[in-house]
Amino acid sequence: MRRDLPYALSALALGALLLGNAALAPDAAAVGAVDVVLVLAMTVALAACRRYPVVALGVVTVAMLALHVRVHPGVSAAFPVLAAVYVAAWRGQRAASALASLAFLGGFLTRDISTAPAGHLVVERTPLLLGWFVAANVAGLVARQRRAYLEQVEQRAIEAERTREEMALRRAGEERLRIARDLHDSLTHSISVIKVQAGIAVHLARKHGEQPSATLLAIQEASSAAMRELRTTLDVLRSPSDEDRLGLARVDELAERTRAVGVPVRVTVAGEPRELPAEVDQAGYRVVQEALTNVARHAGPATANVHVEYAPARLTVSVTDDGQASPAHPMTPGVGLRGMRERVTGLGGTLRATANDDNGFTVRATIPLDGPGATERPREVPPARRAAEPR
Template identity: 50%
Template structure:
């Protein structure tokens, strides 16, 4: 667009034959400003207005010189800064009236001419209002699509929860019961209980607990950091030593940040119970800062392998953090155990 506007300005000036080097410089300079009218509408409008008024006063009272300013007017109104646009339009009109007076026109004719020119600037602002309305409608349509996607995701979560409950829970329960009966009968007869059978009983019980936690997560998407004490208490009840510390002043955070923070701590504690070993303790620290929230989950158990090859849990954490523009680090601690640290912006 700037080259087209520059061409129109230069052609018009060439036809009138009154613009000298300074006039062409003002025209080309104002046209070049349009490269930035979307990113910096107010500075562009201020400079384009100054160039147009300078051209009108020093060369001729020509409305075409205000073309870049008109385009910038629409951009400023589109950005929601109408008062600034009105001030610029009045300045341009006043410059045109002053140019008419300097050209020797009567005061009444000069004011009438300025009024007619004002109509062009009003039309430019009206275009900005129309563009702003189109932007708002597009944003509303995007919000509607997002809400529909969230509803579909919630329905899919519930469907998955029902499927898991109807299939896996039933089958794992049967395995656990049968293994328990076999262990009981073996002990009743005085026989040695096979280690594999005890491992099946223990693994099935652990699988049931993890599956219940998964179903709870699928059915409930209203998690928040305020529910962390409850998560810690449930983890303690399962036999894991966990300590929760809150630093800073707790405050409500955006819902996506609250959900991601809760899920990260939940997954980190799940990893502790899986990999840290018996007797391991975990420290959970939630720090509220001005820029967001910091999460730390440290344990003193066994580190689960190399952090360069993360499992599904760590991958899920990284995806949640990346989606919010935060950072995550996870790996073995020098003093032993494993550490997870996440920073989420508010």
């Protein structure tokens, strides 16, 4: 209701202006009860023109033409119609606003022409009214385009912020896993060697009937405590976060965000969706995410098709668009495409990214469900080092 209040106040002001002008104009007829009803109808219609632009435009046009024929208040009868035409054009009803403009101009000028004493006014009023109505239609269209542009800019800003947050989370997760790998490959090995050597020394001392020294026992205990703390640290670094829980179940969210920036997206799923290994599920999500991002940035006016196929032994995801890419102008692989390829090949899969023969681009990733990253497998280590591996 608050958004309709400015329209209602403007309509009341126009109604008062019409009645006052009709009462003061020297060539206007007396205002009767029917004329007051016409002004009230115009006021109510203008108050509701934001929600019902076409209906309001029709009521205002008919009411003002009738008032002009009955009372002849002058060009002031065009003011409410101009306001309704502007709102209708702003709301996207271009045909209705143009038709109402022509209808009112035709009826208004016909009445003036038919009135012999006022025939000379037609030459003066025709260009004036014509300019007003053209300006109202153009202003409404410009206002609509500006609003659409601002909404698009706002949506792009929101999408850019969301993308930056996701990239920051992904980089933080990758850095966390890199630190965990470095700790596991370097520090864990060194502490394990210390622990094993201390344990062997204690065992040999007791085997020869000697009491291990306090220093040796302290080294054994400290290395065991260090291993426990290091395992806890590695568990924390490798623990799943919100970033790591992203999977193909959220592909519809990606599609909706891409539609919000003006790219139509269709998602199809073949096979029975099921629980996938976490690495495979996240890799499939990332391929779709990066491919849709590239469509939005580089494909120009295009439509994207996302296809997810669940097979018994593999997962296949593909994103195809009908944008500007072509075999004659191949795309230079960027960081995102290289990242997709590394993620997929790291799981034993394959990724194909190429321009289509009939324009557009296709990204297709096939990931085996029993690849190297799909399941946790024990590593084969030499017997001398098995006791040194963290458990």
